[in-house]
Amino acid sequence: MGLESLRRPASLLAPIAFATVLWAIPGAARASLETEWETGVVTATRNDVRIPGSDGTSLSLVDDLSASAGPAFRVRAGLRLGERHLITALYAPLRLSAEGTLERDVDFAGRAFDAGQPVHAVYRFDSYRLTYRYSFFRQDEFELAAGFTGKIRDAEIALHGSTTGRKTNTGFVPLVNLHAEWRPHGGSWGILFDADALAAPQGRAEDVLVAVAWTAREGVELYGGYRTVEGGADNDEVYNFAWLHYGVLGARVRF
Secondary structure (H helix, E strand, C coil), rough: CCHHHHHHHCCCCCHHHHHHHHHCCHHHHHHEEEEEEEEEEEEEEEEEEEEECCCCCCCEECCCCCCCEEEEEEEEEEEECCCCCCCCEEEEECEEEEECCCCCCCCCCCEEEECCCEEEEEEEEEEEEEEEEEEEEEEECCCEEEEEEEEEEEEEEEEEECCEEEEEEEEEEEEEEEEEEEEEHHHEEEEEEEEEEEEEEEEEEEEEEEEEEEEEEEEEEEEEEEEEEEEEEEEECEEEEEEEEEEEEEEEEEE
């Protein structure tokens, strides 16, 4: 028996396991799809870096350089099973730039940058998330839900001058998801709250949205509000803490 024939039974385990989970969830037969699109503008009020974290030079991409606001975009696809179970996948790219002239010598990612040198910094933090959420309370006027999120971060911080220093990092981050919606008297207007967050000794992460939502018609919801993303990590390889602020507009469509 060849290796390929051994792999075939194992390759069937994932869809069988997924189907078993769906069968076990009450109301899974009443599955529906939803998509969410969000766009806006993002700016940073803090973005401190030190690479390596143990003995690099501390540099603020906000205070030591001139940071620019940037466009923001994210897209989410979801599968709702019955009334209370929701599984979503999110893609949220992020890219910000800063530039200026260094006022002191900087050691960044093993590269030396002299004082008086003009530099250009790029901060990239792309996020991929898979979330499961359960609605403990769900009615026309109010919904309260919680769950967990698995996040893959694909990050890069680069400093360009007479040379280039760059640090990339890809890793997994577990988060707690909280969600609440309030619609007075079950009307078309309401308040939306959504958060992914968790803190640990090696770092923390928070992504929080507060918005005003409007149901344009059945299955179509528009929202606008404020999103903040804060957190970072402190270890021997990298020190980076950032605080980002978004003004966002979004649309959610249920099928």
